Amino acid sequence: MSQLQSRAGMTRPVPLASLGASPLNGQRIMFTSPRQYACKLASKLVEKGARPIWLPGVDATSLTDPVHQQVLQMAAVDWERYTHIAFTSRNGINAFLDTLEAHYGSDQALAKLRNSSSRTTFCALGADAELLHSAGIMDVLTPQEASTQGLVRELQSRGEAEGARVLCPVPLVTGGLTEPQVVPRFLAGLQAAGAEAVRVCAYETRPGSAPHACKAERQMLCNGSIHALAFTSTAEVEGLALAVGGKKALQDMLRARNPVLAAHGPYTAAGVSDFLGLEVGVISQEFYSFDGLVQALVEAMGAGRRL
Template sequence: MALTTAMSTGGTTAHNPTVAFTTPPNYAARLSHLLTVNAFKPLWCPTLIIQPTPSNLTPFLDPFSAIAFTSRTAIQSFIHATEPLPQPPLSPDGPTFTVAALGKDAELLDRDFLSRICARPDRVSVLVPPTATPSSLTEALGPGGGREVLCPVPAVVGVEEPPVVPGFLRELRAGGWVPVRVEAYETRWAGPRCAEGIVRRSEEEGGLDAVVFTSSAEVEGLLKSLQEFGLGFEDLRRRSPGLVVAAHGPVTAAGAERLGVEVDVVSSKFDSFDGVVDVLKVTLLRT
């Protein structure tokens, strides 16, 4: 789906609630589509840009017992890194190798992906924890027993690294794993004017009805840009009375609160964006 920054998607009318979202480009089309088909007017203002850096990923998996993906971008970066290899990075002989991912991200771990990893795909086991959080992933992996787990994570530029990844690595160590951190992609602040669409809309009659955050880094990116306009988040609330702040899961909600942004509604089903859209429907489309 083609997206236009800070513009609504066609097919909506003036009474549709305007929902701003700060999701990076690689996730934006999916969330925009869900908002549109559920009678919202999406307003996309990305505060982060994500760029894969697959060259940082090791082409050899034999030293590891598992690879733990905590984002869709990490999986995509790994796929890009393995595409030019003359042979799969994991030898066909050896103990079961575990590939772990969260929620809908695991859709990418299909038969083609497993074949890309190993010439004998039955050596590879896919693990998807029941709850889409890094902590749940650590618990699902079980005791590490001193084994190594490859952890493709982002390098964060322009905003502070959220505590999620460092916390995940600590939990792995506490579980007996030896996590090997690899910066497989870059999460970068989208720049001082990335909040312009939200600021402009908040000045218009009707203003904003809601803003959705899908990571705490997005929140920080928005706050930094608002400062460039001489504003704080409370100015958005003042301009748009009744503004609903929605978080995609408790980890994002906790990060927003830590940055001083009060969250009104939190998705309890956060393995996909359907959950946060559902809570917005309950909150904004009540009859």
């Protein structure tokens, strides 16, 4: 950005470049993130020259069961009773904040969070902490490894796990999806470390695409138009399978056309590989944010390279 642009308050996030200079120039990368994350990942792919194709494998929505809604409200209103609140996703944070706002009103909810004398520690993974910062919660515990298991290890290393009472706002997996092992292993890890893990359903995760609504994307997978397929959570691969005709249909497409399979972090990669029975060739080792996934794709596919 030039000094003139800087003085004028202008920004130019994507600099001018010659045709073909972008590292992922023209690569069609299908990704399966829910709507809440899709814009962020798509923009990062576009900046590298890719042509992102969005086929949501899962959809994250507000709770629909009044019983679950009431349980979440009770937990959120009484949050000071917990030593820690451990968020495993931005969706969980949004659901928690929305519940407080619905109960108290926006201004009062923010005031309670910012002015509380509670010693409750808020925990978030990676860049998710920024969402808590925007609500005025500046002191957020973020583990060195941006994963649920990394959070368990962080609490243990700080001597905060034994005797802790940890509120865990997590998704309710529904609509025919199988709950991935990420959350159960997280809760079991907390319990094994001596904490009381209190699970509360904060939002719903359900299939993101109906088969009749994604015929064009399925055809792209079938005819080899997709160069890479990127997953940002384990549940997405099962949701994608439901959208394209089932697990075997998806496996057959991928074996026939062999697109690069990519995953956001080793835990997602393991879940995708277990479900598909196929190797995930691109795995982001830096999974604090989507930058790590995009960089892994650049390193594997940049300048026309293919695994």
